[in-house]
Amino acid sequence: MAQAGEAIIVASGLKAGYEGEEVLHGVDLTIAGRSAPVGIIGPSGVGKSTVVRALMGIITPYGGTVSYRGRPAHKLRRGEKKVFAGEVRRVSQEGVPTTDPRLTAEKYLAGALKDARRAGRTHASTIEGLLDFVALEQHFTGRTLVTMSGGERQRLALAHALATRPDVLVLDEPLTAIDPGLRSEILRRLKTLAADLGISVLLVSHDLESVERLCSTVHVLADGVFVASGPLTEILAAASHPVVADLAAAAPLTAQRLR
Numbered sequence: 001m002a003q004a005g006e007a008i009i010v011a012s013g014l015k016a017g018y019e020g021e022e023v024l025h026g027v028d029l030t031i032a033g034r035s036a037p038v039g040i041i042g043p044s045g046v047g048k049s050t051v052v053r054a055l056m057g058i059i060t061p062y063g064g065t066v067s068y069r070g071r072p073a074h075k076l077r078r079g080e081k082k083v084f085a086g087e088v089r090r091v092s093q094e095g096v097p098t099t100d101p102r103l104t105a106e107k108y109l110a111g112a113l114k115d116a117r118r119a120g121r122t123h124a125s126t127i128e129g130l131l132d133f134v135a136l137e138q139h140f141t142g143r144t145l146v147t148m149s150g151g152e153r154q155r156l157a158l159a160h161a162l163a164t165r166p167d168v169l170v171l172d173e174p175l176t177a178i179d180p181g182l183r184s185e186i187l188r189r190l191k192t193l194a195a196d197l198g199i200s201v202l203l204v205s206h207d208l209e210s211v212e213r214l215c216s217t218v219h220v221l222a223d224g225v226f227v228a229s230g231p232l233t234e235i236l237a238a239a240s241h242p243v244v245a246d247l248a249a250a251a252p253l254t255a256q257r258l259r
């Protein structure tokens, strides 16, 4: 397991984009072991998921670096990739894979628990416990993933990621298909679990309420860089950048709580 404060993923002056078009113009971000949850917010299309893709080594930076334990994240060798896959888990909006029509929730979670044990990532969880954590009823064990709704798939994806007991959990709009009440409850549980198990969470979301609920520190992405960083309430109150002012105006509930 990660040591408290050790740098696991470090983006430094990260520039990245697609087909030669730069989206990120210099992002700095460190995900340290056993650290408090961090959020990234910003308008649609600004590059939040691009940050995630670069952190996960899925895309190659145009400039700057992304390193995983000191190695370029996009150039990991096979053995390093295996360790990375256990230590760092991403949950995206799409949820679980649906390519195998026979794959059940039980088999899917059992595989993750087995992988975790094999990698020495000891785990007290059971399939039932994981389903319960994400508020899926026990009859879901026998359900195939293809028959699940979008929200059920998202919750199962979170359960699957937690089954591997990662050091870092990267959540890219992970609970968008779930109603706000249930979303809040799962985030509340996740906050406690992450603190208990020492999982460092990065949450990328447009939903300021989710970010406020989970994250102690938030970065606002605009114009390809972080234009504000700190506790969400302070960032919104300061509205130091036009994009932050827009976010504050569009979040009346959050703004009300500030007064």
Ligand SMILES: Nc1ncnc2c1ncn2[C@@H]1O[C@H](COP(=O)(O)OP(=O)(O)OP(=O)(O)O)[C@@H](O)[C@H]1O
Pocket: 018, 019, 023, 042, 043, 044, 045, 046, 047, 048, 049, 050, 051, 206
């Ligand atoms: N595979 C791709 N090829 C080309 N352009 C892409 C690709 N993926 C994303 N983009 C573009 O890069 C920019 C940033 O996209 P990204 O998905 O990172 O934004 P985002 O902030 O996560 O958006 P949203 O909040 O809407 O999910 C957008 O202009 C998008 O159209």
